Amino acid sequence: MSDFDLGLQRIVEGQGLPIALAGLTIVFTALLLITLFITLLPRILAMVARRFPETVHHAPRRVETPREDPAAVAAAVWAYTRTRA
Numbered sequence: 001m002s003d004f005d006l007g008l009q010r011i012v013e014g015q016g017l018p019i020a021l022a023g024l025t026i027v028f029t030a031l032l033l034i035t036l037f038i039t040l041l042p043r044i045l046a047m048v049a050r051r052f053p054e055t056v057h058h059a060p061r062r063v064e065t066p067r068e069d070p071a072a073v074a075a076a077v078w079a080y081t082r083t084r085a
Helices: 008-051 070-084
Strands: none
Touching: none
16 A cells, blocks of 8 residues: 555554644644735735736716705605505
């Protein structure tokens, strides 16, 4: 069989500690790389922003809609509730 046989038999044979240490090393390394990436992400994004600045998009102007009269809204709600009751 292969030397990299990772089954319960190797743990029973007394090789559990090297397998556990290998697993701990792999997980610790992965977590370390994730932490470094998250730490360096603002710097990376700042460099990308300098290289590719945001463009100004010309959007159509918003048309101002007339404000609703609160008294008219209250009267409409009152009339609606009177017809429903």
